[in-house]
Amino acid sequence: MNIILLGPPGAGKGTQAKMLVDGHNMIQLSTGDMLRAAKTSGTKMGNKVAAVMDAGNLVTDEIVIGLISEQLDSDAAGGFIFDGFPRTLAQADALGALLASKGTNLDHVIEMQVDDAALVSRITARSTCGSCEEGYNDVSKPIPLNRTCVKCGGTEFKRRADDNENSLKTRLMAYYKETSPLIGYYYAKEMLTSVDGLAEIDEVQSSISNVLV
Numbered sequence: 001m002n003i004i005l006l007g008p009p010g011a012g013k014g015t016q017a018k019m020l021v022d023g024h025n026m027i028q029l030s031t032g033d034m035l036r037a038a039k040t041s042g043t044k045m046g047n048k049v050a051a052v053m054d055a056g057n058l059v060t061d062e063i064v065i066g067l068i069s070e071q072l073d074s075d076a077a078g079g080f081i082f083d084g085f086p087r088t089l090a091q092a093d094a095l096g097a098l099l100a101s102k103g104t105n106l107d108h109v110i111e112m113q114v115d116d117a118a119l120v121s122r123i124t125a126r127s128t129c130g131s132c133e134e135g136y137n138d139v140s141k142p143i144p145l146n147r148t149c150v151k152c153g154g155t156e157f158k159r160r161a162d163d164n165e166n167s168l169k170t171r172l173m174a175y176y177k178e179t180s181p182l183i184g185y186y187y188a189k190e191m192l193t194s195v196d197g198l199a200e201i202d203e204v205q206s207s208i209s210n211v212l213v
């Protein structure tokens with residue numbers, strides 16, 4: 001089963017995708033994670049997109065479609081979870097064509113609905129373990145007092161360069177201008193289901209799992 005998790009920055013797409021990977025044997029394809037990895041390892045493409053990402057703007061369709069295309073031959077028994085892709089109508093069209101060329105298709109698009117005020121407070125509070133990427137949140141899941149990761153014991157924690165109020169405004173604007181039209185696009189294709197992204201993490205996961213059965 002191939003699904004898209006659609007929603008603004010901070011809606012919880014990454015958290016839910018990771019839970020689906022564990023529970024449903026699916027592969028998470030996050031263009032944001034791929035781009036951050038390219039940025040950190042200093043590839044030519046990573047250097048090219050670094051400033052665009054830090055400012056909160058979208059990188060070109062050509063780059064992200066290329067990244068996704070490279071991954072679609074992976075052996076995904078349970079299917080793919082597209083997280084943060086597509087973000088434009090051109091990317092949505094390209095994804096449909098790429099999947100068709102592999103003899104497969106998209107099964108569901110799950111829109112995670114969250115109001116803007118919640119997004120700002122969620123994003124400015126979040127951090128991750130520098131070793132295992134376990135997520136933390138200053139309010140709902142603070143870093144332990146001994147500053148040791150609960151999952152791997154790591155002691156380095158990091159915040160994303162674009163998780164600040166200025167970049168967030170640009171990211172939200174990009175979401176409303178470029179990405180939110182995909183809600184209508186997939187609704188018209190009868191693929192869209194909306195879930196309450198503000199519910200508890202486990203409740204959101206079970207709403208998503210209910211769509212997948």
Ligand code: AMP
Pocket residue numbers: 009031032033035052053054056057058059060061064083084085086087088091162171
């Ligand atoms: P994310 O981790 O999904 O929030 O993505 C972080 C940043 O990577 C975004 O703000 C964009 O600069 C870039 N990015 C990730 N996915 C895409 C995409 N599908 N199209 C364009 N830019 C993207």
